[in-house]
Amino acid sequence: MYDQIGIWVAAFFTLAIYSFLYKENPVYRFAEHAVVGISLGYSMVYVYNTVLEPRLLEPLFVRGQIALLPVLLLGLLYITRFFRSVSWLSRYPIAVVFGMAMGLSFPRTMLSMVLRQAEATVIPIYQSGYAWHDVLGSLVIIIGTLTALIYFFFSKPHKGWFFGTGSRIGIWIIMIAFGATFGFTVMGRISLLIGRVQFLLTDWLHVIQ
């Protein structure tokens, strides 16, 4: 029975959100605010039950793991944001989180996002056993990377055979990438619509299997 209530509620909210396509209306507004509020409330309770209580409060106050006390105090400093005279204290936990995240991510991000990507452009154009489309693929990767980088080099005017032609090829490469992204975006949006229509026709109305 609870499942059925859940399905009807979900169907109502789906239709309420899609009613925006006709025009903005109070039902849409209600659904929009309900989604934001419920998501936030759900997340807060979930985080308390699955993180704060079992990982901090229970070990600290029940099992006496006092090593967690500084963590609790640091976390509590976030609340000082609500009091103007001491709100500067909230910068400390933020600084700790940012500093830690930066320190942990910087070398790994450089490795995975920059060096490995740069490495992937240093490839042979031709090797024995390569088909013509492999050679073409290699050329597109090398020329595409270089010309797109030339397009974003603004310290020289985009004139002449190197900077002028290079940046023109670069903008074509970028436009083709945008076109591919737009195509995928259309596909993604349609997929979301398909998901909702499938839900309405299958779980709610039971008109298809």
Next chain:
Amino acid sequence: MTIWDRLFNIDRRWIFLLMGVVTVVPFFFKMGLPVITTEEVEGIYNHVDSLDHDNAVMIGFDYQPGTMAENQPMSEAVMRHCFARKIPVFITAFWPLGNGLAEQAITTLTDPAKPGTFQRVRYNEWREYDYGDEELPDRVTHAELVELWERDHELREDAMGWVFEGVDYVLLGYAPLFHIVLLGMGRSITSQYPSDLYGNPTEDMPIVKRNKSAREVDMGLTVSGSSTVLSWLTYARESYGMPIAFGVTAVSATDYLVYIQSGQILGQMGGLRGAAEYEVMLERDDYAVEMGRAFMGMDVQSIVHVLIVILVVLGNIAYFAGGYHRKGRRLKAGR
């Protein structure tokens, strides 16, 4: 007003209506248009297919309900593949709402009302069961547990097999600052997740005893509607070499194709189409008795794409034929 002017001033709600009709109608007339598999998805499928009960897979439900239509079929397809091949699965979540979606995926794959699903046995159910004279091995395997369990229990006729919580899968759930959790799991899974989502201690679970850290996991699949996939690449792959695969929404699919070319990821499922490809391979190899929801949506996807192409072509014809490309005859914004 010329026909081209009328075309440009058409109320956009007619197009929405047309789109709605074209989306609904094909569900009643299944055409079964073929879905051709691509190398990106085959890369993931073949890797999972090469694993068995001695390996392990970690699946990150790193999305929220907003992208569920695209991401959920991917998660379910790979989980089905793992369950069918008895590959232990660790399930995590980058966001709190991912927990509910993971639970829903398990419920769908073990729904007794559907054919070709699995029969789930909860952790406390098999752990606290009285096996008589037999003693439950500390690191009990799926095969050993099935042998003990089937003495008193019968597998549902249309089920594809048993799935034991704590042996075949564990729902670890959400943990804050997940990139640090990924790093920590490289040392020990229990240090980051002392208990599973339901409060069961993970150190007692055979799945954790057999795979103590994420270093022993043979594939990490992050299914996401955002850039959280990069956390797995940066922290799990670069730190301890976990092979990574992506399941991403179509919108972000092109952003991550470069990681396939560079060899940093095994493959990628992009949008509903990616999930449909995986479903095709599952059905082909008898891991599923019928196609899933992603494949069902592909007919609609194709027809709607044709409609969009027609509208784009029509719009361009009207633009040039109506002389809007000439100076002094510009289109008004926000029609």
